[in-house]
Amino acid sequence: MSKQLLKGNVAFAEAAIRAGCEAYFGYPITPQTELLEHMSRRMIELNRVFLQAESEVAAINMVYGAAASGVRVMTSSSSPGISLMQEGFSYIAGSEVPAVIIDVMRGGPGLGNIQPSQSDYNQVTKTAGHGDFHPIVLAPANVQEAIDLTVLAFDLADKYLTLVFVVADGAIGQMMEPAELPPMRDLPFERPSWALTGAFNRKRNLVNSLYMGVEGLEALNLKLQAKLAQIQQDEVRYETQFVEDAEVVLVAFGTAARVSQTAVQRLRRQGLKVGLFRPITLWPFPEAALAEVADKSKALLVVEMNAGQMLHDVRQVAGIHKPVKFLGRIGGRIPLPEEVEHETEALLAQLAVAV
Numbered sequence: 001m002s003k004q005l006l007k008g009n010v011a012f013a014e015a016a017i018r019a020g021c022e023a024y025f026g027y028p029i030t031p032q033t034e035l036l037e038h039m040s041r042r043m044i045e046l047n048r049v050f051l052q053a054e055s056e057v058a059a060i061n062m063v064y065g066a067a068a069s070g071v072r073v074m075t076s077s078s079s080p081g082i083s084l085m086q087e088g089f090s091y092i093a094g095s096e097v098p099a100v101i102i103d104v105m106r107g108g109p110g111l112g113n114i115q116p117s118q119s120d121y122n123q124v125t126k127t128a129g130h131g132d133f134h135p136i137v138l139a140p141a142n143v144q145e146a147i148d149l150t151v152l153a154f155d156l157a158d159k160y161l162t163l164v165f166v167v168a169d170g171a172i173g174q175m176m177e178p179a180e181l182p183p184m185r186d187l188p189f190e191r192p193s194w195a196l197t198g199a200f201n202r203k204r205n206l207v208n209s210l211y212m213g214v215e216g217l218e219a220l221n222l223k224l225q226a227k228l229a230q231i232q233q234d235e236v237r238y239e240t241q242f243v244e245d246a247e248v249v250l251v252a253f254g255t256a257a258r259v260s261q262t263a264v265q266r267l268r269r270q271g272l273k274v275g276l277f278r279p280i281t282l283w284p285f286p287e288a289a290l291a292e293v294a295d296k297s298k299a300l301l302v303v304e305m306n307a308g309q310m311l312h313d314v315r316q317v318a319g320i321h322k323p324v325k326f327l328g329r330i331g332g333r334i335p336l337p338e339e340v341e342h343e344t345e346a347l348l349a350q351l352a353v354a355v
Contacts, residue, residue: 115332
């Protein structure tokens, strides 16, 4: 198939449709509204379910109901909307049903602004609802990855019966790039044996997250922890560039990684030994791979569009043995390649003096 010029939000939506999304429930919020708008047209054209809910709270509970019936279902939102969905995320996780969430992040806290940010890192990797669980979190850095990771998200959600987030800052949602869409998958998928059918003449199933006895709830949690351990073993994804001989390794995801990549390429042309480590799965975080890279380098520079949220995970992995510095822009600001170059050069100079 040939490439076409696609806006990130449209790419998310069309990729979900082609991956077999049968139902979408959502509520408009900038900077992801074009995703909902695309779904509102295309899902109806394909005789699938689209519903604009009265709120994000209603939307995620509709997702929960559809997921319990065994269909491929999705919602999308932006940072304040994701905050409102937290309780629903926890119910979905506790019920072990698959669902996909697209989060196109904006500045915060509060209503903040509509500018691109990475302010939801902690919200999606650490606190997506109460209880002891993690959703899988995928972070694209361009429009093609927005497509590919959305398709992957549905497959992972079905494989592990879990929530899968695809998170991107607003710049990725709004930018336009050439990208290739996958072919349309055939529908309907075979309904899983655990799904609710609503028919009295079939086996009655139960989808539930309420366990009044401690034994039952502990058993569920132990099952979830075993599943999370399997995900950590099998589903870690990351990308590296020039890390083999790098003295300083930049660690960044999403748009911040694209900016960092430009800085790395410029500094490499000057003969400076710098590299890039880009987590693609924010959870499970690529701890072992980052530890190996950090062990070969002299220092790490974390670049984020927030006040330092992934920074804590990087320091937990590498901070005991290696210096970990931070460059962050907040409130919807995107760091410039020149800023990243300046911080990297300053860190290299400090390392040279220390020697």
